[in-house]
Amino acid sequence: MKADPRGVLTGVYYIDGDVAAGYGALAAGCKFVAGYPITPSTEAFEAICHRGPQVGAVFIQMEDELGSISAIIGATWSGVKTMTITSGPGYSLMQECIGFGAMLETPFVLLNIQRGGPSTGVPTKTGQADMMQSRWGSHGDYELIAIAPESPQEMFDYTIKAFNLAEKYRCPIMIMSDECVGHMTEKVVIPEADKIEVEPRRLYTGPAEDYLPFKPEPDLVPKMAKAGDGLKLYITGQTHDERGYPVKDAEYKSKYGRRLVDKIRLNKDKIIELKEEGTDNADVIVVSYGISSRVAIKGVELAREKGIKVGTLRLVTVWPFPDEKMSELAKKAKAFVVPEINYGQVVYDVARCAHGRANVVLVPHGGAGVHNPNDIADAIEMAAKEDKKIEGLIEFKTRLEKSVFEGGFKLKE
Amino acid sequence: MMETPKTDEKQEIHPMENLLRMDRMPHIWCPTCGIGLAVTAFTAALEKANIDPNTVSIVSGIGCTGRVAGYVKLDSFHTTHGRPIAFATGIKVASPKTKVVVFSGDGDLMAIGGNHFIHAARRNIDMLVVCVNNFIYAMTGGQVAPTTPLAAYATTSPYGCVEPPFNIPYLAESSGAVYVARWTTLHIRRLTNSLTEALQKTGFSVVEAISPCGMYYSRINRLGDGLDMMRFYHDNVEIRHGEDTKNLDIGFQTKIICGKFVDRERPSYNERYNQWLSEVKTAGRHSKGQKGSKK
Amino acid sequence: MNSIIDALDKGIEMAGIARKRISVPSDIPFDPDAVKTLGVDYFQIPRGRAIAFGTGLKLGNPDLKVIPVAGDLMTLGGNHFVHGSRRNMELLVICVNNFVYKNIGGKPAPFTQAVFSPYSTFEEPFNFPHLGNSCGAVYTARWTALHAEELAASIAEALNKRGLSMIEVLAPGPNYYRSIDGIESELLQFYFNNSVVKNNEDPRNVAITPDEKIAVGKFTDKERPTFIDSYNVQHSKMLGDKFTPHGSPPKVEKLGGKNG
Numbered sequence: 001m002k003a004d005p006r007g008v009l010t011g012v013y014y015i016d017g018d019v020a021a022g023y024g025a026l027a028a029g030c031k032f033v034a035g036y037p038i039t040p041s042t043e044a045f046e047a048i049c050h051r052g053p054q055v056g057a058v059f060i061q062m063e064d065e066l067g068s069i070s071a072i073i074g075a076t077w078s079g080v081k082t083m084t085i086t087s088g089p090g091y092s093l094m095q096e097c098i099g100f101g102a103m104l105e106t107p108f109v110l111l112n113i114q115r116g117g118p119s120t121g122v123p124t125k126t127g128q129a130d131m132m133q134s135r136w137g138s139h140g141d142y143e144l145i146a147i148a149p150e151s152p153q154e155m156f157d158y159t160i161k162a163f164n165l166a167e168k169y170r171c172p173i174m175i176m177s178d179e180c181v182g183h184m185t186e187k188v189v190i191p192e193a194d195k196i197e198v199e200p201r202r203l204y205t206g207p208a209e210d211y212l213p214f215k216p217e218p219d220l221v222p223k224m225a226k227a228g229d230g231l232k233l234y235i236t237g238q239t240h241d242e243r244g245y246p247v248k249d250a251e252y253k254s255k256y257g258r259r260l261v262d263k264i265r266l267n268k269d270k271i272i273e274l275k276e277e278g279t280d281n282a283d284v285i286v287v288s289y290g291i292s293s294r295v296a297i298k299g300v301e302l303a304r305e306k307g308i309k310v311g312t313l314r315l316v317t318v319w320p321f322p323d324e325k326m327s328e329l330a331k332k333a334k335a336f337v338v339p340e341i342n343y344g345q346v347v348y349d350v351a352r353c354a355h356g357r358a359n360v361v362l363v364p365h366g367g368a369g370v371h372n373p374n375d376i377a378d379a380i381e382m383a384a385k386e387d388k389k390i391e392g393l394i395e396f397k398t399r400l401e402k403s404v405f406e407g408g409f410k411l412k413e
Numbered sequence: 414m415m416e417t418p419k420t421d422e423k424q425e426i427h428p429m430e431n432l433l434r435m436d437r438m439p440h441i442w443c444p445t446c447g448i449g450l451a452v453t454a455f456t457a458a459l460e461k462a463n464i465d466p467n468t469v470s471i472v473s474g475i476g477c478t479g480r481v482a483g484y485v486k487l488d489s490f491h492t493t494h495g496r497p498i499a500f501a502t503g504i505k506v507a508s509p510k511t512k513v514v515v516f517s518g519d520g521d522l523m524a525i526g527g528n529h530f531i532h533a534a535r536r537n538i539d540m541l542v543v544c545v546n547n548f549i550y551a552m553t554g555g556q557v558a559p560t561t562p563l564a565a566y567a568t569t570s571p572y573g574c575v576e577p578p579f580n581i582p583y584l585a586e587s588s589g590a591v592y593v594a595r596w597t598t599l600h601i602r603r604l605t606n607s608l609t610e611a612l613q614k615t616g617f618s619v620v621e622a623i624s625p626c627g628m629y630y631s632r633i634n635r636l637g638d639g640l641d642m643m644r645f646y647h648d649n650v651e652i653r654h655g656e657d658t659k660n661l662d663i664g665f666q667t668k669i670i671c672g673k674f675v676d677r678e679r680p681s682y683n684e685r686y687n688q689w690l691s692e693v694k695t696a697g698r699h700s701k702g703q704k705g706s707k708k
Numbered sequence: 709m710n711s712i713i714d715a716l717d718k719g720i721e722m723a724g725i726a727r728k729r730i731s732v733p734s735d736i737p738f739d740p741d742a743v744k745t746l747g748v749d750y751f752q753i754p755r756g757r758a759i760a761f762g763t764g765l766k767l768g769n770p771d772l773k774v775i776p777v778a779g780d781l782m783t784l785g786g787n788h789f790v791h792g793s794r795r796n797m798e799l800l801v802i803c804v805n806n807f808v809y810k811n812i813g814g815k816p817a818p819f820t821q822a823v824f825s826p827y828s829t830f831e832e833p834f835n836f837p838h839l840g841n842s843c844g845a846v847y848t849a850r851w852t853a854l855h856a857e858e859l860a861a862s863i864a865e866a867l868n869k870r871g872l873s874m875i876e877v878l879a880p881g882p883n884y885y886r887s888i889d890g891i892e893s894e895l896l897q898f899y900f901n902n903s904v905v906k907n908n909e910d911p912r913n914v915a916i917t918p919d920e921k922i923a924v925g926k927f928t929d930k931e932r933p934t935f936i937d938s939y940n941v942q943h944s945k946m947l948g949d950k951f952t953p954h955g956s957p958p959k960v961e962k963l964g965g966k967n968g
Contacts, residue, residue, distance in 0.1 A: 032764065032767055032768050036524075036525070037520075037550050037554075038494075038553065039554075042568070046568045046569055046571075049569045050571045053572065058768075060763070061556065061570075063524050063525060063559065064495060064524060064787065065525075066788075068760075070753070070764065071764035071767070073764060074761035074762060074764025074765040074766075074768065075768030076764075077751065078731075078764070078765045078766075078767075078768030079769055082768070096754055097754065097757070119493055120475060228729055229728065230727075232743065232747055235751045236737070236751070238752065243740075245740045246737070525787075527787040528784075528785075528787035532783070532786060535834055536831060572945075575941075575942045575943075576795045576935065577794060577795070577796070577938075578794075579843070580842070587839050587841070587842035587843075588839060658842075686830055689829075
C-alpha cells in the first residue's frame with residue numbers, strides 16, 4: 001500500500017535525526033503519539049507536536065513514560081498506528097509495558113535515543129549501552145525487533161520500516177538510535193507519498209463470533225482487531241489461549257508462549273537487514289551498528305591504507321541477531337572487531353557465533369562521546385597480526401582509556 | 414568585552430556561605446531565574462528555624478530545580494526524575510531523626526512524581542516539599558508541564574497548551590498535606606517565613622514557590638525577561654491567607670493568589686507507625702503468652 | 709466484583725449506549741463469561757495502568773466510551789488518575805476500594821482483625837472523591853457494592869457525562885477470602901448498614917473515618933471542557949483549515965487566557 005499523502009511532508013530538509021524520525025512516523029501513517037520530554041529525544045516529540053495536528057495525528061504529553069507507553073498500546077487497540085519516544089531512564093520505565101505489548105502482540109514503535117547511563121548518566125551525550133536492555137529488558141520470554149539507524153536520512157527511512165515491521169509481525173519495534181544520530185543535522189530527502197510503501201494493519205474482517213485474536217496465520221502472526229467493532233475482545237496480559245482467555249498449565253504456557261518467540265525467530269530471514277562490504281576475502285571484519293558504524297568507516301579506511309584486508313558488516317537490524325551469517329563469516333575471517341559505545345554488549349553475540357573459529361576484539365567506549373577512528377584502525381591492525389586463536393573476548397585498550405586510567409583498573413593484591 | 418569588577422583585597426563572603434557549596438559556584442541557572450532566590454530563602458529559613466544543618470537531608474529530582482541539592486551544603490541527594498519524594502520517604506522512615514527536605518520543580522514533583530506526591534501527603538510523611546513552579550520544563554528546553562497555564566505556548570504545545578494546570582495547593586490539601594503555602598520568588602521575606610514555619614511543622618508540608626523562567630517560559634510566551642516577570646508578580650499577586658484552596662487556579666497571566674492556606678494537625682506516618690508498633694508488641698506478647706499457657 | 713459487573717451491565721443498559729462502543733480496561737481480572745455477558749471489549753492491563761491505557765483508547769478512537777476499572781487503591785495508578793482528572797479525559801473510572809477499614813461509624817468491622825490482618829493497618833486511604841474533585845473530575849460518587857440500584861444509576865448518569873467521571877465502589881472481601889463462608893457478604897452488609905446517603909455533599913467532608921458512617925452518594929456533577937474539546941478548540945483557532953477536529957464536535961467556544 002502507498003503512504004497517505006497527508007502525512008508525507010515531501011521535500012528536501014536540513015534537519016536533525018530526531019525530527020527526521022518524527023517526520024518518518026507521520027509519513028508511515030502514525031496517528032497517535034504519546035511522549036514525555038527527555039533529553040536527547042525531545043526534538044522528535046516536538047516535531048510531532050508541531051506537524052501532527054496539521055496532518056491528522058493526535059499527540060499527548062503524558063505524566064510519565066509509564067503513561068506514554070500504556071497510552072500508545074491502548075491507542076493501537078483502538079485501531080491506529082502509534083509511536084512513543086524516549087531515552088535513558090524513560091526507556092527503563094517503559095520496560096513493564098514493552099513486555100505487555102509483546103504479550104498482547106501489539107504493533108507499535110518505540111524510538112529510543114540512547115544516552116550515557118546508567119541512571120541519569122550523561123543526558124546530553126551519546127551511548128549505546130541499552131542494546132541488551134532492548135533485547136531482554138522486560139521480564140519473561142519474548143522476541144522483538146531492534147533497528148539502529150546511522151544518519152538522519154536513515155532515521156526517516158527506518159522509522160517507516162519500523163512501522164511496517166510492526167504491522168507485519170504484530171510486535172513492538174525498537175528504533176535504537178543514539179544522541180549522536182538524534183542530534184546530527186544533515187540533508188534529509190522526503191520523497192512523494194507514492195514512493196513510500198506502508199504496511200496496512202492486518203485487520204480481521206470475518207464474522208464477529210468467529211474471531212480469535214491470537215489464532216496464528218501461516219506466518220505465525222495473528223490478525224489484529226480493534227475495540228468498538230463488536231468483537232467482544234477479551235485481551236489480557238496473562239498467558240492466554242487463542243481466544244485471549246487466561247491459561248495456567250505448563251502445557252498451554254509452552255503452546256501459546258512459544259509462538260511469541262518463534263514468530264520472530266522463524267521469520268528471521270525476512271526481518272534481518274545487513275549492510276556488508278568487502279567481507280568475501282577479508283582477514284578482519286568490523287561488525288558495528290548505529291553511530292559506531294559511521295565512525296568505523298574512517299578506521300577501516302586507515303587500516304586499508306596499511307594494506308590490511310578489512311570487510312565491514314553493519315547490523316541495520318541488531319535484533320534478531322544474524323547468527324547464521326555471523327557463523328559463516330567466522331569460518332572465513334581471522335577476526336571480528338566490534339566497536340560499540342559500551343563495555344561489551346552485542347560483542348558477546350558476535351563471540352557466541354564466532355565460537356572460537358575467529359578472534360573477537362571489543363573496542364569499548366564508556367559513552368559521552370564516540371570512538372577515535374585511530375583506535376578502530378589499531379584494533380584492526382592488532383587483530384590482523386594475531387595468528388593465534390585466543391579464547392574469549394579480547395579487549396582493545398583505547399587511547400581514551402589509557403589516558404584516563406592507564407588501560408584499566410586492577411585489583412590490588 | 415566586559416571588564417571583571419575589581420574586588421577588594423578582602424574577598425567578599427557570601428552571607429550563606431556556611432550552607433552553600435561555594436566550590437561548585439558559579440551555578441548553572443540562567444540570569445533572572447528565580448531558583449537562586451528560593452534557595453536563599455530556604456537557607457535563611459534553616460538558620461531562622463534554628464535547625465542543626467547536620468540533621469538535614471535535602472533531596473532533589475531532575476530539572477533546573479533538581480540541581481538545588483547539589484549547591485546546598487547539607488546531606489544532598491540528586492535522585493532520578495520524579496522520585497525525590499519516594500527517596501525522601503525512605504530516609505524519613507528509616508531515620509526518623511533526620512529532617513528531610515525535598516527541593517524540586519513542578520515537572521519533577523507534579524508530573525512524573527505526582528503519585529509519590531499524593532501518596533506521601535496521604536501518609537503524612539514528615540517532610541518539607543519546596544516545589545519551585547516555573548510553569549515549564551526548563552532543563553529540557555521548554556516543554557509543557559502539568560502547571561503550564563491553558564493556552565500558554567511551550568515547545569510541545571506550539572499552538573497553545575490544551576491541558577488545564579494543576580492547582581498545587583488544592584491537590585496537596587485534598588491528599589492530606591498539613592501545611593500548604595504559595596509565594597512567588599518576589600516575596601522573598603514571606604517565603605522565608607513560610608519555609609521557617611513549615612520546617613518547624615511535623616507532617617507533610619508543601620510550599621509552592623512561583624519562579625520566573627526568563628529563558629524559556631517568558632521567552633516563548635513573549636513576556637519579557639525574569640525582571641518583567643517579577644514586575645508582573647508585583648502587580649498581580651494578591652495575598653489572601655487562609656483562602657479556600659479550590660480558588661487558587663492560575664491562568665495565563667492572570668492574578669496569582671499567594672499566602673498560607675492550610676495549617677492543620679494530623680498524625681504523621683512515623684507517629685502512626687510507632688503507635689501501631691506498640692499495639693502490635695502488646696498484641697504479640699499477649700498471643701505468645703496464650704500459646705505458652707496452652708502448652 | 710460480581711455486584712460491580714451486574715451494576716455495569718445495568719448501567720450500560722440504562723445509559724442507552726451501544727455495547728460495542730464500550731471498552732473496559734481493568735487491572736482486576738474479569739471472568740471471560742462475565743465479559744461475554746457484558747458484551748464489551750475488555751482489556752486486562754498491568755496493575756495501575758488502566759487509566760493511561762484508557763487515555764490511549766479514547767484518543768485513538770474518540771467514539772469509544774471507555775470505563776477503566778482501577779482496583780489498586782491508586783497505589784500504582786494514582787498519578788494517571790490525577791492527571792486524567794486534570795486533563796478531563798472522557799473516561800468513567802470505577803475505583804474499586806477494598807481497603808480494610810478497622811472501624812466504621814464507631815463500630816469495629818467484622819473479621820478485619822481476625823482474618824485480614826492480625827495487626828490491622830496504620831495507613832489511611834485517600835478520600836477519593838475529594839482527590840478526584842480537586843484535580844478536576846466532573847463527576848464523583850461513592851457507593852457500596854450493595855447499593856445496586858444507585859450504583860447502576862450512577863454509572864448510567866456518568867456514562868453520559870463529558871469528562872472524567874469517578875465512581876468509588878466500596879467492595880471489601882477480596883477473592884482469597886471467599887472460601888471463608890459469609891465474610892464477603894457480611895462485611896458488605898456491615899458497610900451498607902453503616903452508610904448514609906449524602907448527595908451533593910462537599911467532597912472535602914466525605915473522608916471515611918472510624919467514628920462516622922460512610923457518606924455515599926453523588927458529590928460532584930459539573931461541566932468543564934474535555935481534553936479533546938480543548939485540543940480541538942485551540943488547534944482550530946491556531947491552524948484554521950489545516951486542522952481537522954478530532955472526534956465529535958466541541959462544545960466550548962473559547963479557552964481562557966491571552967492566547968486563547
